[in-house]
């Protein structure tokens with residue numbers, strides 16, 4: 001289930017983010033701003049339940065989210081998206097998954113997993129700015145499912161068609177949200193036109 005996100009302000013930030021001379025501090029800020037602007041679309045179909053509300057004047061009925069939210073940044077680059085999501089969803093729990101793509105084989109290597117014990121009843125949102133081959137996202141979702149997650153969604157900033165196809169095929173139950181769908185991967189598995197190595201640009205390790 002592909003869920004493109006269209007917003008003129010996101011388009012503006014995306015163009016700045018892609019610039020090769022965008023400094024680290026600005027790059028980090030744009031990733032955060034784009035992520036924050038993605039939240040309404042990513043959460044638009046969450047289920048709610050009725051709840052009783054006591055205003056200063058009388059008792060009425062409101063709505064509350066049905067499930068706890070667990071945000072899962074894929075280390076490292078996913079951390080860049082976390083703050084934007086937490087700004088609008090501050091009550092979320094945060095799980096961490098360490099995944100490093102082997103740059104020769106392009107296969108993900110898992111090095112860390114830390115999640116709340118009960119993922120089963122949570123809305124689990126996996127965050128990673130780059131969906132290239134889709135290997136890292138798919139492996140992260142595999143691990144989360146093994147730990148009981150049932151209600152998953154994946155949010156990235158730049159998607160490649162190859163990554164979307166892989167995720168749709170491996171995890172057809174997981175909707176994928178993205179503001180930018182780029183044209184292809186190069187021979188090193190980098191997204192074109194893309195923005196380069198997101199983790200390095202967020203953390204200044206270029």
Ligand code: PRP
Nearest residue numbers: 075076077100101132133134135136199
């Ligand atoms: C990047 C990116 C994704 C992955 C995408 O991370 O943040 O996790 O590559 O590629 P894929 O779709 O082909 O798996 P990387 O492994 O470079 O680690 P980093 O976040 O520490 O920079």
Ligand code: URA
Nearest residue numbers: 132190191196197198
């Ligand atoms: N990881 C990145 O950070 N960028 C790409 O283009 C592909 C994988």
